Amino acid sequence: MSVKEMPNGTFTVQFRCKDAEGNDVHKFRRGFASRKEAEEWERDYKATRGQTMAMHFSDFMKIYEEDMRPRLRETTWETKSHMIKTKILPFFGRMRMEDVRSIDIVRWQNKLMDMKRPNGEPYSPTYLRTINNQVTAIFNHAARYYGLHPNPAVKTMKIGAKEAGEMSFWTKDEYLRFSEAMMDKPRSFLAFEILYWTGVRVGELLALTPGSFNLERLEMRISSSYQRLNGQDLITDPKTPKSVRTIKIPGFLKDEVEEYLACRPDLEGDDRIFSMTKHYLAHEMKRGCAETGVKRIRIHDLRHSHVSLLIDMGFSALAIAERMGHEATDITFRYAHLFPNVQENMAAALDESKGGAF
Template sequence: MAVKQAANGTWLTQFRCKDRFGKEIHKCKRGFATAEEAQAWESDFIASAGCTMSMTFEEFVEVYEWDVRPRLREHTWMQKKYMIDGKIMPYFKNYRMSEIRSIDIVRWQNGLMKPGANDGKSYSETYLRTVNNQLNAILNHAARYYGLHPNPVVRTSKMGSKNAKELNFWTKDEYLKFSEELMDKPRIFLAFEILYWTGIREGEMLALTPSDFNLRKCTLRIDKSYQRLHGEDVVTDPKTPKSIRTIKMSQFLVDEASDYLSRHPEIGPNDRIFPLTKYCLSRSMQSGCNKSGVKKIRIHDLRHSHVSLLINMGFSALAIADRLGHESADITYRYAHLFPSVQDDMAKALNQRGREF
């Protein structure tokens, strides 16, 4: 390593180092006004190339992306990147990884938790938890694979909440009132029928093709998901391996799907039945709510509505989870307040058993 003054009075640095893959790099950089500037640039480059924790947070996020992105769906990474760039990077950008303290994380949390932090509104508890988890993921990655010590997240508490305080959903009567307003739009009507009566995800519905339906057996195969990425339609694997499943459909829904497909012979076996955008669905939902007078909910809340319907019909968490492509523990935890209480029945059974002795 050498910092030297050039003939024109400026300073240069010339050195060799190894990158994070062990490859040797020869670097020469000229034009610095002072020796200190040249030395600082050299130190920063070596920290970045070798992934030492002297590198900045911004530089480490590039390393994190290199390591993590190949393991994620493109849409998932885009969501993470949007969150990192918008909510984390502005605060931590110029911090050196080794200099991030627990109190820095607390102060960052406090800024996001302030009333009005979201353009005059407050962020939801679940969104705050999601952003917090993303920062933790970056710092934990640095600690696990690149020697960050101490890990500043260890002594901090998470902000926000894992689950929303209240789930929004429609009762069956509310949905039927809403769907009546869509009957003059067959494609939109069938899209919402499938969402409500099967509980599949919006992306799963938008990826459906005629070949996914077995109308004779009244089944629907879910094995892909639709996303709009970089201005292009992309069909990917579903959210999780558990999401690949076959759903049994009610006869009236089979009849509706069969009637629609018979009226559209131009739709090939592997063509998308619903060449719609998520924006189009959201706009149709808002219009239907306005016309029917039912409360406004999100499209994803139709999935909650389906779960609520099945719970009221007496189905178990295990059966519902299998239909939705979830783990049963997730259903039990998230929808526990919707399941009928069995405490009275337990007490009565125990009381009866106690009298037998």
């Protein structure tokens, strides 16, 4: 390092190095208060520009964003970014990538598990697993593409749980009781009708336009999703490629959509039918539950309810997965436990089958 002390007591640093593209660069900087500060600046510059693992974790996050952000939906990246800024950077930010050890990740995990939400409740097991997976993804990326060795995430155990311990849903009878309370507001009623009887995601519902429907063919086309991001309304691609799909709708739902659109001549083909927010739907659900006594569930649980209804009606996992836009049938199979009486019905049917054979 070429650090020199100047007559006024400050320090300068001058050096040559290669940048990330392999080009030779000459750097000169003055005004450092100490030799250590000047040497530290040189080391940080070389690590960051040369993309070596001597860089700080916070500097690597800038590189990680450049690599990953173009590959992700904007809403997905915003979720990741918030997680990194609030749950990961405060612990690892000033550590150098090459200095992070497995025990550091263990200590971060322990600290994370002790954290509480604003209401005093601990984070859910599934949320802990999501954050843990993000840390693993960061170090795996550094190891795979930037030569980090050893990878501190390899030896650490995961925390949290992959799936929620309990999945809520409404039976058909519960939904029908709830829907009666929505009839005083046609827009709310139709929104919940579509959510329950088609199983679409909330973002997919809020992106629907009159042009999304071919009522003669009893079809609803899902090709986009609504998101509210940084105070802006965004229409994005659906969650996954399989999410782009055409859903057949029952005749009664076709009649309800047709009747509602007939009362809304102001809607053009590309206008959103439901110019509302997820918060509004949650408020309406709370109102309906209070009026009818039906148990409270999340808006997303209406999607669970639809899958559960189809399973109870005897449809195959493959057919349900296609309707729901699931990437794999194993996602659909996770819902099977919502009908514990299915096993009893199977046993009874087998018993009857054997009895009928004699």
